[in-house]
Amino acid sequence: MSSSVPPSTSAISTEANAEEPQRDSSFLRYISTKLGGAALSLVMVVILGFFLFRILPGDPVAAIARERQMTPEQVQLLRESYGLDKSLGEQFIDYIVNVFTLNFGESYVYSQSVSSLIADYFWPTVLLTGTAAILAIILGLWLGTRAGWKRNSRFDKFVSSSSLVFWSVPTFWLALILLMIFGGTLRWFPTGGMVSLDAPSDPLGYSLDVISHMVLPVITMTAVIYAQYLMVMRSSIIEEATADYATTARAKGLKEDQILNKHVVPNALLPTVTLVFMHIGGLIAGAVTVEAVFSWPGLGKLTFEAITGPDLPLLQGTFVVFSAIIIVMNFLADLIYRRLDPRVRRA
Amino acid sequence: MPGLTFEDVSITYSTSGRNDRGEVHAVKNVSLTLPEGGTLGIAGESGSGKSTLAMSVLRLLPKNAKITGRVAVGDTDISDLSFGQMRALRWAEASIIFQGAMHSLNPVQTVGAQITEALALHVTDKWKTAQLRQDRVKELLTLVDMPADKTASYPHELSGGQKQRVMIAMALACEPDIIIADEPTTALDVIVQKQILDMIAKLVSERGISMLMISHDLSVLATACDQIAIMRYGEVIEVGDAREVCLNPKEEYSQKLAAAFPVIGDTESRMRPVTRHGDQPEDAEAKIDFADDGPKREVLLEADKLNVTYTSSGFKVRAVKDVDLTLHRGEIIALVGQSGSGKSTLARALLALQDTDGGEVRFAGEKLPAGGRELKAFRKKAQLVFQDPSAALNPKLSVYESIAEGLRIHRYQGDEAEAVAQALTDAELTPPERYFGAIPQELSGGQRQRVVIAGALALGPELLIADEPVASLDASVRGEILGLLLKLRKKLGLGALVITHDLGLAWNIADSVAVMFRGEIVEQGPTEEVLMNPQHEYTQQLLDSAPSIRAGAA
Numbered sequence: 001m002s003s004s005v006p007p008s009t010s011a012i013s014t015e016a017n018a019e020e021p022q023r024d025s026s027f028l029r030y031i032s033t034k035l036g037g038a039a040l041s042l043v044m045v046v047i048l049g050f051f052l053f054r055i056l057p058g059d060p061v062a063a064i065a066r067e068r069q070m071t072p073e074q075v076q077l078l079r080e081s082y083g084l085d086k087s088l089g090e091q092f093i094d095y096i097v098n099v100f101t102l103n104f105g106e107s108y109v110y111s112q113s114v115s116s117l118i119a120d121y122f123w124p125t126v127l128l129t130g131t132a133a134i135l136a137i138i139l140g141l142w143l144g145t146r147a148g149w150k151r152n153s154r155f156d157k158f159v160s161s162s163s164l165v166f167w168s169v170p171t172f173w174l175a176l177i178l179l180m181i182f183g184g185t186l187r188w189f190p191t192g193g194m195v196s197l198d199a200p201s202d203p204l205g206y207s208l209d210v211i212s213h214m215v216l217p218v219i220t221m222t223a224v225i226y227a228q229y230l231m232v233m234r235s236s237i238i239e240e241a242t243a244d245y246a247t248t249a250r251a252k253g254l255k256e257d258q259i260l261n262k263h264v265v266p267n268a269l270l271p272t273v274t275l276v277f278m279h280i281g282g283l284i285a286g287a288v289t290v291e292a293v294f295s296w297p298g299l300g301k302l303t304f305e306a307i308t309g310p311d312l313p314l315l316q317g318t319f320v321v322f323s324a325i326i327i328v329m330n331f332l333a334d335l336i337y338r339r340l341d342p343r344v345r346r347a
Numbered sequence: 348m349p350g351l352t353f354e355d356v357s358i359t360y361s362t363s364g365r366n367d368r369g370e371v372h373a374v375k376n377v378s379l380t381l382p383e384g385g386t387l388g389i390a391g392e393s394g395s396g397k398s399t400l401a402m403s404v405l406r407l408l409p410k411n412a413k414i415t416g417r418v419a420v421g422d423t424d425i426s427d428l429s430f431g432q433m434r435a436l437r438w439a440e441a442s443i444i445f446q447g448a449m450h451s452l453n454p455v456q457t458v459g460a461q462i463t464e465a466l467a468l469h470v471t472d473k474w475k476t477a478q479l480r481q482d483r484v485k486e487l488l489t490l491v492d493m494p495a496d497k498t499a500s501y502p503h504e505l506s507g508g509q510k511q512r513v514m515i516a517m518a519l520a521c522e523p524d525i526i527i528a529d530e531p532t533t534a535l536d537v538i539v540q541k542q543i544l545d546m547i548a549k550l551v552s553e554r555g556i557s558m559l560m561i562s563h564d565l566s567v568l569a570t571a572c573d574q575i576a577i578m579r580y581g582e583v584i585e586v587g588d589a590r591e592v593c594l595n596p597k598e599e600y601s602q603k604l605a606a607a608f609p610v611i612g613d614t615e616s617r618m619r620p621v622t623r624h625g626d627q628p629e630d631a632e633a634k635i636d637f638a639d640d641g642p643k644r645e646v647l648l649e650a651d652k653l654n655v656t657y658t659s660s661g662f663k664v665r666a667v668k669d670v671d672l673t674l675h676r677g678e679i680i681a682l683v684g685q686s687g688s689g690k691s692t693l694a695r696a697l698l699a700l701q702d703t704d705g706g707e708v709r710f711a712g713e714k715l716p717a718g719g720r721e722l723k724a725f726r727k728k729a730q731l732v733f734q735d736p737s738a739a740l741n742p743k744l745s746v747y748e749s750i751a752e753g754l755r756i757h758r759y760q761g762d763e764a765e766a767v768a769q770a771l772t773d774a775e776l777t778p779p780e781r782y783f784g785a786i787p788q789e790l791s792g793g794q795r796q797r798v799v800i801a802g803a804l805a806l807g808p809e810l811l812i813a814d815e816p817v818a819s820l821d822a823s824v825r826g827e828i829l830g831l832l833l834k835l836r837k838k839l840g841l842g843a844l845v846i847t848h849d850l851g852l853a854w855n856i857a858d859s860v861a862v863m864f865r866g867e868i869v870e871q872g873p874t875e876e877v878l879m880n881p882q883h884e885y886t887q888q889l890l891d892s893a894p895s896i897r898a899g900a901a
Contacts, residue, residue: 244450251405251445252465253437262464266455342455342501 030338038331045323049316050095054088082108099320105313109305114317117302122321124194125291125298128214129284132221137276139222140229145268147230148237149260160234167227175220175293182216189215192295217294225283232275236268243267270341277333281326350557351381351404351441351525356416358399358408358581373399375581376416381525384555386548388568388589390604391578392821393792397561400578401527404559405437420525439469441525442518444511444547446533451514452502458513459484459498462520469521487516491546507686508539515547519554526551528560532567536685536848541892544570563822566608566894569593577601593896605896607822609851611878620829620855646712647842648674648697648729648810653706655689655696666692668866669706676809677836679843681853681874683889684863690846693863694812697844698729710810727757730803734815736795740787746771747783750802757806770805773839774798775831793824800831804839811835811843817852829856850893854878862886 062075070078079085082105083094098105104114143163147156166174183191190196190213199209240246241264249259284299291300299318306314338344358374374396381387391397402408403418406425418425420441428436442465445451453461459481466480474480485495491512502510511531518526528547532540548571551558562568568575569589576586577598585598596602609616655667666689674680684690695701697708699715699722708715710729716722733739740749750767759766771779774797787795796816803811813832817825833856835841845857853860853874861871862883870883881887 244445245453247407248443248445248451249453249464251407251437251443253434253439253468254464255434263453263456267453270455340455342457343503 031335034331034334038327041327042324045327046096046099046320049319049323050092052319053310053312053315082106095316104317104320107306107311107314109311109314114313117314118299118317118321121297121299121302124296125284125287125300127210128217128291128296128298129221129280129287131214132218132225133280133283135218135222136226137229140226141233141269141272141276143226144230144233144272145237145260145265148234148268149241149264151238151241156234159230163227163230166223167225169224171220171224171289172293174223175217175290178216178220179293189213194297213296217290217296220294221283221287221290225279228279229272229276233268233272236271237264240264240268266340270337273336273340274333277329277336278326281329284322284325350383350385350421351387351559352417352419353377353379353400354417354419356400356403356414356418358396358403358415359413360409361411361413373412373581374403377578377581377583379576379583379586381557381559384557385574386551386558386560386572388560388562388572388575389578390562390565390568390575392563392604392823394580395578396581397578398529401443401529401559401561404441404525404527405443406433435469438465438523439521440523441527442521442523444514444518444526444528444531446530452510454502457499457501458505458517459500462487462498462513462517465517465520471521483520484516487520488513490519490550491516507535508543511535511539511543512546515543515550519550522554524556526556526558528558530562531560533562533564537850537889537892537894538685540567540894541570544894547571564608564894565593565604565822566896569896570894577604604822607826608896609854610895611850611854611890611893617854617875618833618856620826620833621823644675644677646673647676647678647710648672648844649709650693650697651707651709653693653696653703653708655692655701655703657692666866667696667703670863670866670868672697672861672868672871674810674842674844676842677840678859679832679836679845679857681857681860682844682846682863683848683850683853683860685848685889688863689866690863691814694731694814694844694846698731698812699725723757727806728808729810729812730806730808732796732799732803732811732813732816735819736792736799737787737819739799740795742787744786745783746776746785746787746790746798746801749787749798750805753802753806766805767801770801771798773804773835774801776801791824792820793827796820796824796828797831800828800835804835809840809842811841812846813843814846815848816845818847818849826855832856850878850889862889 076085083091086094102115104118106112107114107117110117140163143159147153147159150156179191182188192213194210194213195206196209196213199206241260243264245267246259246264249263254262287296287298288300288304290296291298292304295301299321302314303318303322305311306318356374356377357372360371360373362369362371377396377400379387379389389397389400399408399412403412403414404420404425408414414426420436423436425433425436452458462484463480466474466483474483481498484498488495488497493509493512493516497505497509497513502513505513514531531547532543535543544567547558547560550556558572560568560572565575565577572589574587575589575592576583577592577596577600578584579600585592585596585601592601593605596605603621606616606621609620650670650672653667653670653672654665657664657666668689670693672680672693682690682693692701696703699708699717710725716725744752747764747767750770751763754763754766767783768779771777771782776782776794776797782790782794782798787798790798800816811832816832817828820828829852832843832845836843845852847853850860857874859872860874860877861868862877862885863869864883864885870877870881870886877886878890881890
């Protein structure tokens with residue numbers, strides 16, 4: 001039953017050319033796929049943002065009318081000026097058109113355009129959460145690396161358990177405790193706001209004033225979030241520490257800390273980086289509690305106030321901005337991951 | 348130039364915590380000598396202590412390992428060295444060829460950087476500057492028949508054989524006196540294996556390097572070593588001239604190990620895989636039975652001009668080309684070929700797990716259903732057994748749950764516990780109740796594979812497709828699993844397609860052999876005919892590449 005004609009000798013494969021992988025440095029295609037994905041998510045968010053807040057209970061116009069003497073005609077006029085007399089479909093079309101011109105309408109409560117409000121409150125949030133995130137990442141990754149490398153050591157046990165304690169603590173509780181002790185009793189730091197009324201006008205004095213306002217909220221946020229980075233990095237290090245290439249490195253004669261820094265850490269960072277970046281986006285959105293407790297003039301506080309309205313345009317605006325930040329961060333995570341992992345880079 | 352001496356070496360692991368098994372004596376009173384420029388092979392199954400012994404040379408054992416006795420590189424007792432001196436000795440005087448095809452190279456560094464790192468750690472006059480080191484890396488790659496521009500490649504861009512070559516280049520980088528090769532060809536297929544073994548043997552002898560090679564496969568050692576030691580349970584039970592140990596082993600265990608990988612053409616081993624418990628008479632019967640009523644039985648599975656094409660980044664790859672295959676009820680066919688030849692894709696297509704383009708598969712005369720209830724009914728009759736039982740079993744499920752899962756999916760009507768017990772009994776895990784609660788981690792490799800097979804048997808299949816069912820198992824276990832397959836087909840009348848790169852396996856259990864090369868079946872027919880009198884050049888090449896314990900004699 002033997003069949004087929006034998007091919008020539010040259011046709012017989014040796015492994016040298018059998019599995020020659022194609023090197024396709026398709027950076028552009030990668031970027032455009034990821035960008036496309038991000039853009040699609042953003043569109044979904046914009047659409048969701050409209051409908052989500054229409055199902056919130058409460059009539060914003062009635063809420064405003066309650067606080068002043070208004071005739072039914074005036075109420076109707078207000079309704080028209082907000083465009084709330086139109087049908088849902090018309091309102092949606094208005095909204096979409098406006099969003100693309102970055103016009104989220106006018107805040108009911110602040111009587112100011114939502115875009116300018118968000119622009120005002122955006123940078124304080126970035127300052128606060130950015131600082132906290134950087135501190136938490138450095139602290140978490142560094143401690144996680146040491147703890148994982150010396151697994152079950154006294155250092156590991158102390159660092160892991162204490163980080164979990166901070167993680168389990170409710171944010172507002174920690175914030176209030178810090179506020180009471182260091183703001184109230186000891187009076188080391190201001191209890192709220194970003195700038196004192198009598199802040200010095202020279203750049204150095206002004207910066208110091210802002211920094212003193214930042215200390216407590218930054219400590220609160222950092223303490224609550226660094227544990228996640230620590231635990232992920234720790235388990236990642238533990239897994240990579242026993243990998244075969246670490247044994248190869250040891251056999252080559254590398255010192256232990258060289259093995260850790262040159263071989264284990266770069267591999268352990270891979271799963272961690274994705275997580276870290278996905279968290280940063282959420283972090284900004286999660287700043288609501290901290291900003292509310294410390295009266296930090298950021299997007300979190302703005303959202304908090306918009307919900308009590310309900311200030312629909314403002315809510316829509318902050319919602320879209322928060323979502324956009326998360327989407328951008330995820331996009332950055334993809335880019336950085338590609339940078340770190342050659343298997344993705346040259347896949 | 349120093350050799351390597353083990354004098355009364357014992358190594359003990361002290362375990363504690365969850366996996367507390369007290370003191371584990373991994374190596375017991377081993378004395379071995381690797382002479383200058385000589386080659387010594389250590390054979391043994393997993394857990395025999397061979398790797399522990401080898402790693403002790405560079406003091407690479409974990410902290411809980413305690414070494415007594417004397418390990419000496421040349422005249423230096425390694426326990427006398429400070430940690431700094433030890434690091435200086437590592438790689439410069441003795442280096443290791445790890446199983447590079449797997450994970451021994453750092454996935455995020457270029458191979459050039461990894462070789463350079465070794466050179467930069469052990470600088471000599473020959474590679475003082477960065478430029479000289481770069482040249483040296485290129486020279487090393489050329490030495491192992493790799494293009495010099497592969498320095499910029501990452502490990503994942505290389506094939507298994509290429510990674511192994513990089514590993515060899517790296518081991519030679521600092522011109523060591525001793526090389527320890529730890530399962531250097533285990534994950535590679537026969538043709539590549541032969542190339543790599545030949546290369547190691549040539550490079551080592553040219554440079555007068557002493558080599559210690561470790562393998563579970565005696566035939567690999569026979570090809571590359573002058574002397575062979577056989578280890579079992581931490582002890583060296585036999586040591587001697589390679590030819591002597593392979594062809595004329597004194598200890599019973601050595602004989603088993605030597606016989607585990609059959610010599611093709613040896614009628615003793617035809618249809619009789621070697622098991623730990625000696626020959627089983629049923630196997631002999633099985634042979635006679637099936638020799639009688641040969642291929643005239645009912646056709647179970649039939650492929651007709653089957654094609655599978657993958658599209659990867661715009662390129663069309665024809666993984667399976669016009670394949671015709673016929674499997675009868677109760678027949679075992681071995682599908683052999685190198686990795687990348689399309690055997691696994693074909694298997695998936697036969698099980699309707701892979702979209703095909705062109706051609707047709709018929710099961711018991713019926714075309715494979717595309718979906719719905721018919722497909723589900725087919726899935727019950729055709730079962731798949733994977734290569735690595737540790738990966739195939741969910742580590743969190745007990746044996747009972749793993750086996751019962753399939754029964755539940757197919758809404759088994761009878762007594763579930765009874766069916767599970769029966770499947771375990773069929774897979775020779777008896778008494779079955781003892782295994783119900785076990786999780787995979789608590790079982791040996793062979794037992795795990797039996798659980799996988801039991802899971803397949805529970806559904807009462809008519810067809811078994813096994814993808815490298817014994818490739819990850821030890822030699823003695825290998826024979827038992829193969830013996831089990833033979834018995835099952837006799838008892839249950841199963842038809843089986845066994846995918847393998849191991850021609851010895853085909854010789855052991857298959858009625859016929861189909862040789863696959865680049866997506867095509869280039870030769871098929873009765874096992875004796877194909878293996879004894881190969882028509883296709885590729886089959887010939889496969890046969891030539893298969894290592895044999897007779898290699899030393901040749």
